[in-house]
Structures are given as structure tokens and as C-alpha cells.
Amino acid sequence: MTQTKGATEPGHGVGSLGLTMNERKPVGQQNQMEAAATRNKKSNSKPAKLGRDVQARLGQQLRAMYDEVVNQGVPDRFSELINRLNGDEKKDGH
Amino acid sequence: MAMDDSVRKAVLSAVPSLRAFAISLCGNVDRADDLVQETLLRALANIDSFQPGTNMSAWLFTILRNHFRSEYRKRRREVEDSDGHHAESLKSQPDQYGHVEFREFREALAQLPSDQREALILVGASGFSYEEAAGICGCAVGTIKSRVNRARTRLAELLHVNSAEDFGPDETTRAVLASGGE
Numbered sequence: 001m002t003q004t005k006g007a008t009e010p011g012h013g014v015g016s017l018g019l020t021m022n023e024r025k026p027v028g029q030q031n032q033m034e035a036a037a038t039r040n041k042k043s044n045s046k047p048a049k050l051g052r053d054v055q056a057r058l059g060q061q062l063r064a065m066y067d068e069v070v071n072q073g074v075p076d077r078f079s080e081l082i083n084r085l086n087g088d089e090k091k092d093g094h
Numbered sequence: 095m096a097m098d099d100s101v102r103k104a105v106l107s108a109v110p111s112l113r114a115f116a117i118s119l120c121g122n123v124d125r126a127d128d129l130v131q132e133t134l135l136r137a138l139a140n141i142d143s144f145q146p147g148t149n150m151s152a153w154l155f156t157i158l159r160n161h162f163r164s165e166y167r168k169r170r171r172e173v174e175d176s177d178g179h180h181a182e183s184l185k186s187q188p189d190q191y192g193h194v195e196f197r198e199f200r201e202a203l204a205q206l207p208s209d210q211r212e213a214l215i216l217v218g219a220s221g222f223s224y225e226e227a228a229g230i231c232g233c234a235v236g237t238i239k240s241r242v243n244r245a246r247t248r249l250a251e252l253l254h255v256n257s258a259e260d261f262g263p264d265e266t267t268r269a270v271l272a273s274g275g276e
Contacts, residue, residue, distance in 0.1 A: 054250055055246060057255070058246055058250065062219050065196045065199060067114075069114035069117055073110055075113075082134065086097045086138075
């Protein structure tokens with residue numbers, strides 16, 4: 001949270017000097033900041049220190065999506081297939 | 095040899111989750127159902143190699159995953175191969191899972207590398223332990239853990255979430271906001 005604040009505030013400062021965030025001028029200070037931001041992004045994308053709340057929400061969405069299919073139950077074609085094979089095997093066995 | 099009734103029930107009860115897993119693997123309901131069907135045929139033909147007392151669901155998931163890896167990936171390479179294929183096939187079928195509300199999440203999920211996606215689904219949705227998931231994928235437990243971690247981080251990045259509030263208003267909030275605006 002505090003990291004995000006620290007990252008955005010200097011950005012506004014640069015903007016007020018007439019440079020937008022999108023302009024990639026070879027101004028030393030801004031390049032350093034951009035480099036730092038990229039570094040942070042990279043290091044964040046590796047070991048993953050997601051907040052528990054974020055993990056919980058991702059998990060909820062994942063399960064909700066998955067359970068939509070699970071809740072459809074067993075389509076007839078599969079229960080028929082299993083019963084048919086079972087019946088055939090029983091006949092064959094006797 | 096006829097199937098034991100308890101075995102038949104165990105196979106049947108694994109089918110819904112097997113389908114959900116298959117859809118997440120190939121991103122297409124029809125192909126997923128064919129995959130499930132082929133899995134069941136293989137499993138029932140080799141039911142004698144199932145060890146009673148072990149996890150039927152994990153056994154079926156292993157067969158399905160191996161079959162998908164060998165057959166479907168081969169076929170896919172032959173027909174059309176592009177990295178974005180999985181994502182594209184999901185986009186072309188917005189009602190894949192029924193609800194539009196999962197679209198953004200689904201698309202983000204489709205962009206994950208397949209190893210990470212499958213690890214995340216097995217552990218986060220199918221409810222397997224890291225050990226069981228490692229058994230299904232034929233890799234080390236540590237590998238599964240790191241894939242799941244990377245998958246979560248990547249998903250959060252793709253969905254631009256840094257905190258739970260970033261998920262946007264939930265449905266109740268949205269309903270309240272909507273009714274307030276009238």
C-alpha cells in the first residue's frame with residue numbers, strides 16, 4: 001500500500017514539470033525512476049507476496065468458475081457409458 | 095471383470111470435477127467432453143490397475159492429463175499452432191462456463207502457461223493437496239508449489255489487483271449502487 005503511494009506521488013511531480021509519464025525523455029531522474037519501477041515489477045512477479053485478501057479473492061473466483069461446471073452434474077452420456085460398459089462386462093463375464 | 099459397485103460410484107462421482115478440469119485444459123466444452131469420454135474408456139479398460147483404497151479421483155485426473163498431453167497437444171500442433179490459441183478459443187465462446195461475469199477472469203487464466211494453469215486449478219479448484227497434484231502432474235511437490243505461486247502472481251498482475259478492493263464492487267454493492275441511481 002505505502003509502496004504504491006510512493007510510486008505514484010513522484011509521478012505527479014514529474015507531470016507538473018511538463019513531462020507526462022508516457023514521455024520517455026532521456027532525463028536522468030525520470031529514467032532512474034522508470035528503471036526502479038521496472039525492477040520492482042520484475043522482483044514482484046517472481047516469488048509472489050500477494051496479500052491474503054487477494055489470494056482469497058482469486059481463489060473464490062477460480063472455484064466459482066470451476067464449480068459452475070461441477071454443478072452441472074454427470075451428463076447422461078457419461079452415466080450411460082459407464083452403465084453400458086459395466087453391463088457388457090458383466091455379460092461377458094458370465 | 096465386472097466393476098465393483100463402489101468403484102462404479104467412485105468413477106461417476108469424479109466425472110463433474112473431471113469435466114471442469116478438462117475444460118480448463120482445452121478451453122472448449124465439446125473437446126473437453128470427448129477427452130472425458132476417452133479418459134473413462136481408458137480407465138474402465140484398465141480398472142484392474144486401480145489400487146483399491148487409493149484416490150479414484152486422482153487416478154482419473156492422471157489418466158486424463160496424460161491423455162491430453164499426448165493426444166491433444168499433438169493434434170493441436172498439427173492443426174493450428176499459436177500460443178494464443180487457448181485464449182482465443184475461450185474468447186470465441188464467451189458462454190463457456192455460463193456466466194459472463196467470469197469472462198475477465200477466464201481470459202486472464204487462459205493467458206497463463208499451461209503448467210501453471212493446471213497446477214493452480216488442481217490445487218485451487220479441484221481441491222487436491224500439493225502432494226496429490228504433484229502425483230497427477232508427475233513432478234516434485236516443490237515444483238507444484240512454485241507453479242501455483244507464479245500462477246497467482248501472474249493472475250493478480252493480469253487482473254490488475256493489488257488489494258481485494260481492486261476486484262471492484264461485488265454484486266450486492268453493484269445492485270445497491272444501481273438502485274440508488276434511479
